[in-house]
Amino acid sequence: MPQMTDERVRAGLAREEDLSLLHEVSMKTAGVSHLEMCIQCGTCGGSCPVAMDMDHTPRMLFAMLRAGMREEVLRSNTPWICVSCYHCVVRCPQEVHIADVMYTLKSMAIKAKLYSDSTAPHFSQTFVDMVESYGRSYEFGLATRHYLKHFPLRLPGMMPMGFGMITKGRMAITPKKIRHMDQLRAILKCAKQLELTS
Amino acid sequence: MNKYLLYPGCSMESSAKAYMESLDAIMEPLDLHFEEIEDWNCCGATEYLGINLIPAYSLIARNLALAATQAKQMNGTRTVVAPCSACYLNLAKADYYMQERPSLGVKVNEALEAGGLQYEAGTLDVRHLIDILVYDVGLETIRSKVMRSLKGLKVVPYMGCMLPRPDYQHRWSDHEHPTELDDLLRALGADVIDYPLTTSCCGGHMSQIGPETAFELIRRLVADADERGAHLMATVCPMCQMNIDAYQNEMNHFFGTEYHMPILFFTQLMGLAFGLPPSELGIGTELVSSRNALANIGVEVPLTQEPAAPRKKNEGLPMPPRLLKTQQREKEAVK
Numbered sequence: 001m002p003q004m005t006d007e008r009v010r011a012g013l014a015r016e017e018d019l020s021l022l023h024e025v026s027m028k029t030a031g032v033s034h035l036e037m038c039i040q041c042g043t044c045g046g047s048c049p050v051a052m053d054m055d056h057t058p059r060m061l062f063a064m065l066r067a068g069m070r071e072e073v074l075r076s077n078t079p080w081i082c083v084s085c086y087h088c089v090v091r092c093p094q095e096v097h098i099a100d101v102m103y104t105l106k107s108m109a110i111k112a113k114l115y116s117d118s119t120a121p122h123f124s125q126t127f128v129d130m131v132e133s134y135g136r137s138y139e140f141g142l143a144t145r146h147y148l149k150h151f152p153l154r155l156p157g158m159m160p161m162g163f164g165m166i167t168k169g170r171m172a173i174t175p176k177k178i179r180h181m182d183q184l185r186a187i188l189k190c191a192k193q194l195e196l197t198s
Numbered sequence: 199m200n201k202y203l204l205y206p207g208c209s210m211e212s213s214a215k216a217y218m219e220s221l222d223a224i225m226e227p228l229d230l231h232f233e234e235i236e237d238w239n240c241c242g243a244t245e246y247l248g249i250n251l252i253p254a255y256s257l258i259a260r261n262l263a264l265a266a267t268q269a270k271q272m273n274g275t276r277t278v279v280a281p282c283s284a285c286y287l288n289l290a291k292a293d294y295y296m297q298e299r300p301s302l303g304v305k306v307n308e309a310l311e312a313g314g315l316q317y318e319a320g321t322l323d324v325r326h327l328i329d330i331l332v333y334d335v336g337l338e339t340i341r342s343k344v345m346r347s348l349k350g351l352k353v354v355p356y357m358g359c360m361l362p363r364p365d366y367q368h369r370w371s372d373h374e375h376p377t378e379l380d381d382l383l384r385a386l387g388a389d390v391i392d393y394p395l396t397t398s399c400c401g402g403h404m405s406q407i408g409p410e411t412a413f414e415l416i417r418r419l420v421a422d423a424d425e426r427g428a429h430l431m432a433t434v435c436p437m438c439q440m441n442i443d444a445y446q447n448e449m450n451h452f453f454g455t456e457y458h459m460p461i462l463f464f465t466q467l468m469g470l471a472f473g474l475p476p477s478e479l480g481i482g483t484e485l486v487s488s489r490n491a492l493a494n495i496g497v498e499v500p501l502t503q504e505p506a507a508p509r510k511k512n513e514g515l516p517m518p519p520r521l522l523k524t525q526q527r528e529k530e531a532v533k
Contacts, residue, residue, distance in 0.1 A: 030251060030302060031295040049399050053411045081411060084244050085399035086363035090373040099364075106248035120407040127245035131257070135239040137208040146406060154409070157451065161444050161485065168483040170213045179237045183313040184260060190312035191256035194305050198252065 018068020025065055029097060029104045037094040038062045044088035044098055054078045058088060058098055061105075074114035079105040080121075119150045132188060135178030140171050202330065203265050203278045204232035207285035207436070208240050213444075214436030216480025217281060220465040221327070223478045227343050228335055232279060233272065235265045241288040244403055255302060256309040258292040263310055263317035281327040281465075283360040283435035290324040294366040326361055328434050328464065329369055332378045337385045345473030347387030351495045353467070354393040354428040355379035356419065356442075358435040362397055373397070379464060383432055386471040391426045395419055400441040413449045416441055420449070420459045429491035431461040439463060443484050460488035470497060 026035040038059075045057030055076045056064065064073050079102040088098045106124070109115045126145050130138040143162070147155050165171040178184065210218040225232065238261050246254040262278070269275045280286035296303035296319035303319050310316050331340065357379050362370040370376045374397050383390045398419060401412030419442060423431050433439050442461045450457055462484065469479040470492070476499045481488060489499045 028251065030247075030255065030291075031298045049415060050404075050411050053408070079248075081404075081408065083359075083399045083402045083404055083411075083415070085359035085402075087359070087374075087397075087399075089364045100247075103247040104251070107250060110249060123403065123407045124245040124248050127243065128249050131240045131242060131246065137240045137243065139208075139212055143406075150407075151409075157448060161447060164485045165213065165444065168485070170215055170483060172212055176208075176211065178239050180313075183315075184239055184257075187256050187260055187309050187313040187315070188253050191253040191306070191309035192250065194309060195250050195252040198305065 015068065019066070021068045021070050021073075022065045025101060025104055025108070028108070029100050031097055031100060033101055033104075034094055034096045035062065035065070035101055038066075038096055039094055041093060043091050043093065044096075047087040047091050048082075049085060049087065050081050050083055054081045058082075058102075062096075062101075071114060073105065074109040074112050075116050076105075077116055078102070079109065080115065080117070122146070122149065130175070132185070134175045135181055135184050136176045138175035140166075140173050141175060143171075201231045201233065201272055201275050203269060203272070203275060204234045205238055205241075205261060205265070205278055205280045205285055205289060206234060207280060207282040209282055209436035209440070213440050214282070214463070216483045217436060217439070217463040217465060219478065219480040220463055220469045221281060223469045223474050224465055224472060227472050228331075228339065230330075230335065233268070233275075235261060235268060235278070238264060241285045243284050243288075247288075252302075252305050252309065255292050255295070255306050258288050259296070259306045259310055259317050260313065260315060262289065262293060262322060263315040266317055266321045267315075269322065276321065277323045277325055277330075279325055279327055279330055281434075282437070283326065283358050284437055286324065286326045287360040290366055293319050293322065293324055323367075325369065326434070328361075328378055328382065331468075332382055337381055340382065340468070341385045344386055344471045346471055346495070346497075348383070348467060348471050348495055349387045349389065351388050351467075351491070352391055352427055352429045353383050353388045354391045354423045354426060354431050355383055355396055356393065356423075356431045356433045356438060356461070357396045358433065358438040359397050359399045360437075361434060379432065379434060382464060383467065386467060388432075388467065388471075391423075391428050393423065393426065393428075395422050400435075400438040401445075402437060402441075405441050405445045409445075409448070410452070412441065412445065413452045416445055416449045417453055417455070417457075420446060420457045421455075423459050424457055428459070429494055430488055431459060432464045432467055433461055434464055439484075443486050446486050458486060460484055460486045460491050462488055470495075476500075 026033045040059055042059045045051050045059050051057050056078050061078050082102040084099050086099055110121050115121050123146055126142055130142055242254050242257050265278050280289055307316050357376055362376045363373050380390050399415055401415040404412035439461055466479045466481055482499055492499055
């Protein structure tokens with residue numbers, strides 16, 4: 001990766017550690033993120049269907065990354081509001097993998113325990129727990145655990161829907177398990193170690 | 199006769215059972231053959247990617263590795279078909295990024311090795327079900343199988359977001375206004391309504407974690423379909439179906455609206471057009487009933503649940519009779 005940043009550091013416009021945040025996020029993102037190429041045009045925020053619920057538009061978040069505002073970025077609700085609809089991704093003139101950068105920021109926020117609201121991280125974690133135990137998603141377990149913890153007041157209103165899903169055979173009460181669970185566990189265990197060392 | 203490997207995905211066995219049932223039903227008339235990937239696991243949906251990178255991609259890649267091994271035994275097949283847009287995107291994404299960033303491929307393979315598996319990125323073609331139907335089976339063949347035209351049924355085609363975007367392999371006619379679903383529904387004879395929101399997001403997992411954000415997205419889609427006079431929406435994705443069908447009631451409560459917009463899988467509509475009975479297509483399992491919508495083309499959907507008989511007057515719980523104030527005074531006067 002070419003270091004286009006040296007000049008700014010030498011000119012005293014930025015600190016080395018600030019610029020390293022941008023680089024860190026870029027390197028942790030799957031594929032070639034193109035994050036360094038952002039030209040701050042704002043097409044992403046303008047295309048976003050949920051920008052109104054975000055603390056910062058993606059454009060602003062990327063500017064903050066470049067400014068090294070680690071804590072503010074990881075506290076932002078923006079990655080958690082992102083619905084992964086990829087509107088911004090196909091419109092971005094610089095082909096930044098915006099949705100994938102959002103995934104990276106989520107995992108960094110979880111590791112740094114810096115998210116502002118725990119609902120979304122807990123949901124992801126519960127989902128992953130189910131997959132790691134059964135190899136399949138388990139909607140009934142996920143929904144009950146999640147709603148009891150985060151939306152107990154929504155439960156009465158949800159009853160007709162849950163009842164409908166169960167009686168129409170669209171939600172199984174017991175989980176399905178894959179046959180070679182031990183194989184999947186071994187793969188994930190190894191993958192987690194690789195994640196720590198990379 | 200083409201043979202394909204099938205990655206059904208978790209929802210096809212639960213919330214989107216109707217999708218699987220209707221797919222099973224239309225395979226014979228179309229002479230399609232799918233072989234399920236043995237012992238496939240969840241793709242992680244949109245959740246795992248936000249927790250850990252390498253485990254998330256290893257989880258997806260286990261399916262690709264299993265599929266590649268199975269494909270070798272089926273000589274000639276290298277296509278994996280996913281009917282769910284999120285599964286399709288995850289499988290395609292893993293395959294693509296493992297090539298774009300070889301170091302990711304190396305690490306994922308190191309993890310797969312722990313389970314005695316390996317996958318060389320680019321070995322398989324990951325494709326969505328509607329891609330197979332429109333481009334391999336072809337609209338002509340589909341049109342030739344239509345026994346009961348859907349003429350008179352006003353449908354909005356809803357493609358959803360994760361299917362045409364980001365489109366790593368350039369498979370779709372457009373990223374924002376693709377026409378594959380329109381063309382297919384037209385081949386069935388349906389009155390297809392132009393729907394500019396066709397690739398707008400349904401809210402995805404936000405219905406669970408940030409309902410207010412999701413309700414607004416659902417409202418936009420349903421309100422626009424309603425304003426355009428649609429009888430129902432057609433979808434290609436279990437997540438879209440779930441959000442618009444199962445959360446429509448809660449969305450109505452939230453905004454004080456009274457929309458009733460049924461949403462069916464495109465395979466269910468294909469089954470109807472092929473003359474199959476609704477009971478074989480999972481019709482009736484949707485929470486927003488499509489009964490009235492389908493009555494427009496003379497399809498009778500049996501009631502799955504008899505509505506509760508209205509309670510007759512004076513048949514309720516024993517309660518003291520409500521007396522008017524004048525009657526009360528009369529009663530007191532008698533005492």
